[in-house]
Amino acid sequence: MQERLIRVLIVDDHPLVRLGLTALLEVCDDLELAGEAKNGKEAVELAEQLQPDVILMDLIMPIMDGVTATRIIRQKLPHIQVVVLTSSIDFELIQKAQDAGAYSYMFKNVTIDMLANTIRAAVLL
Amino acid sequence: MKEQEESEPKTSPRELELADFVENAVVSLHWIGVDGKIIWANQAELDLLGYTREEYIGHNIAEFHVDHDVIEEMLRRLTSGENLSNYEARLRCKDGSIKQVLISSNGLFEDEQFIHTRCFTIDITHRKQAEDRINLLYLLTAALSEALTPEQVAKVIVEQAIAMSGASAGSIVLLTPDKTQLEILISINYAKQLTDEWHRFSVDSPAPLAESVRTEQPVWLRNREEFGARIPLTDERPLKINQAWAAIPLIVEKRCIGALGLSFLTDQIFDDDERAFIVALAQQCAQALERARLSEDARDLAVSEERKHLARDLHDSVSQSLFSIHVLAQTVPRLWEKDSQQAQEQLKQLATIAQAAMSExxxxxxxxxxxxxxxxxxxxxxxxxxxxxxxxxxxxxxxHIELEQALPEDVHVTLYRIIQESLNNLVKHSQATQGSITLIQEGDHLTLRIRDNGCGFNLTEESAGLGLGIMRERAATIGAAFEVVSKVGLGTEIFVIWPLPL
Structure with missing residues (x-):
């Protein structure tokens, strides 16, 4: 019997990043795209609506940033894991995201294997 | 007796009075004979230059002039019958100092034969010095306005201070931020060994500069004795480099920031005028240094702001595209195994993103x-x-851009910025599939029109954060009208109308 696919919500304001991450999910048989959000506010709404397993969360975004969205999602929907994926080198910001309840963080130079494995590890929690 | 008195040339009381008048007048007077020798000089002249009667009278006047060509010219003109009025000259005193004087003179002739000159000499040394110093302060203000860095300011000040005060060397030291040390900002004419040794020294050091900073008062050391009495000397620091010292604190808004130091090879008097001048120079210096420091801070801030801006732009654009390329490139081999057709499509897409990254x-x-x-x-x-x-x-x-003439720079840049911001909005918010940009001349105005078929927005509620206000302000700076037409579900259209110059 095939295991259930891991459903991933992609949150990033940059369309090309969403495009790349979507392509990544497509080549991983156990991962599935649940939806895409352009900012933290959309992420909170879609998390509730789509109930993904894991959220790939950017930090610096318009309207609502990733740290705020992570905090709200982890409070409201503690069963959803948040993995931060950022190009920021602001370690204070990354610490804030972890304090807000993010499972892990990765920089935007990560290999796709590492990224996929981190998503898989997050759901085992 | 009476007869004898009468047989001698009689000196009338009037003549005695006249002799007394010239001999004891406060104005310096002398006569020079045809051979250039001084025949007679009054007491005021001897006092002015400091010579005894024997040391002066009978000597050639040229011995006392600093500029030989000046006295030769004066004598040539006087012997040829010219009158000289307020002729500037420089005379050497017995103590070696030099007096600036104005000489007015004419010749006494008998039967067209030159007998001697009649010279009136006025000492203008002080006036001249004051004039020079005022001129210098003006020049200094002009030079300082072009000096941008603290080092440039310091160089101008020390060079001018040396030139005007007759100092042999000078330096400016600044307090370190913790206020415990003094550091040389500039040093002119000191031996390298000395500047290396004193590159940085404690405020508590036994040195005139340190003392002036500690006390926030000028230190005037007129000769070796005063120097030695104030500053303990060791054998390693012989005083051969200077005889006299002046050290003036540099004070800005009641805060001491350092000191200006001047060294002299000869003993100095440091009279009131000289002190006032050097202190004025130090004040100018302190203010100019502070100005330079503030403008340096402002420049640093501007550079740092620009770097932050660039870092943000790099974060927002190129680095995101590169990440996308990085992920897509890694997925291609796996996608190839699953669906080679789709993998080929992805490669095309990769090329497009790479091209876009280069454009970014x-x-x-x-x-x-x-x-x-x-x-x-x-x-x-x-x-x-x-x-x-x-x-x-x-x-x-x-x-579609059709321009009949080149645009003024500000219009060119403003239109570019508005198009840039509009396309940003289109990508980030509109979800449009079609867009168009037209810039054409229509009669007496230029029309820029940017359209998309995206989701549009409610102008009253949702337009915050779209930068419409900034676009409107940009348009206003070139005198253009700015208009946005948008409705939810019906796309967005932006108009910029710039009236062509007549």
Missing amino acids: MRTLLLELRPSSLVKASLQDLVTQLITVAQAQQAVTISC
Whole structure:
């Protein structure tokens, strides 16, 4: 019997990043795209609506940033894991995201294997 | 007796009075004979220069003039019958100092034979010095206005201070931020060994500069004795380099920031005028240094702001595109195994994103070199922006630019900025699939029109954060009208109308 696919919500304001991450999910048989959000506010709404397993969360975004969205999602929907994926080198910001309840963080130079494995590890929690 | 008195040439009381008048007048007077020798000089003249009667009278006047060509010219003109009025000259005193004087003179002739000169000499040394110093302070203000860095300011001040005060060397030291040390900002004419040794020294050091900073008062050491009495000397520091010292604190808004130091090879008097002048110089110096420091701070701040801006731009654009390329490139081999057709499509997409990343990079470089932004054609600039936008969003954007004349720089840049911001909005918010940009001349005005078929927005509620206010302000700076037409579900249209100059 095939295991259930891991459903991933992609949150990033940059369309090309969403495009790349979507392509990544497509080549991983156990991962599935649940939806895409352009900012933290959309992420909170879609998390509730789509109930993904894991959220790939950017930090610096318009309207609502990733740290705020992570905090709200982890409070409201503690069963959803948040993995931060950022190009920021602001370690204070990354610490804030972890304090807000993010499972892990990765920089935007990560290999796709590492990224996929981190998503898989997050759901085992 | 009476007869004898009468037989001698009689000196009348009137003549005695006259003799007394010239002999004891406060104005310096002398006669010079045809051979250039001094025949007679009054007491005022001897007092002025400090010589005894024997040391002066009978000597050639040229011995006492600093500038030989000046006295030769004066004598030539006097013996040829000219009158000289307020002729500037420099005389050497017995103590070696030099007096600036004005000489008025004419010749006494008998039967067209030159007998002697009648010279009136006025000492203008002080006046001249005061004039020179005022001129110097003016020159200094002008020079300082061009000095941008603290080092440039310090160089101007020390050079001028040396030139005007007759010092042999000078330096400026500044307090370190913790106020415990003094550091040489500039030093002129001191031996390297000395400046190396005193490159940085404690405020508590036994040195005139340190003392002036500690006490916030000028230190005047007129000779070796005063120096030795104040500053303990060791054998390693022989006093051969200077005889006298002046050290003036540099004070800005009641805060001491350092000191100006001057060394002299000869003993100095440091009279009130001289002290006032050197203190005025130090005040100018302190203020100019503070100005230079503030403007340096402002420049640093501007550079740091610009770097932050660039870092943000890099974060927002190129680094995101590169990440996308990085992920897509890694997925291609796996996708190839599953679906080679789709993998080929993805490779094409990769090429498009890479091209867009290069356009983004070029756009950023244009921001770093605004002169290139002005030189590039609007057509090229807009094409570059469209390449980036189309790679980020599944949208096709057409562009039609038709200009009959070159635009003024500010109009060119403003239109570019408005198009740039509009395309940003289109990519980020509109979800449009079609867009168009037209810039054409219509009668007496230029019309820029940017359209998309995206989701649109409610002008009253949702337009915050779209930068419409900034676009409107930009348009206003070139005197253009700005209008946005948008409705939820019905796309967005932006108009900029610029009246052509008559």
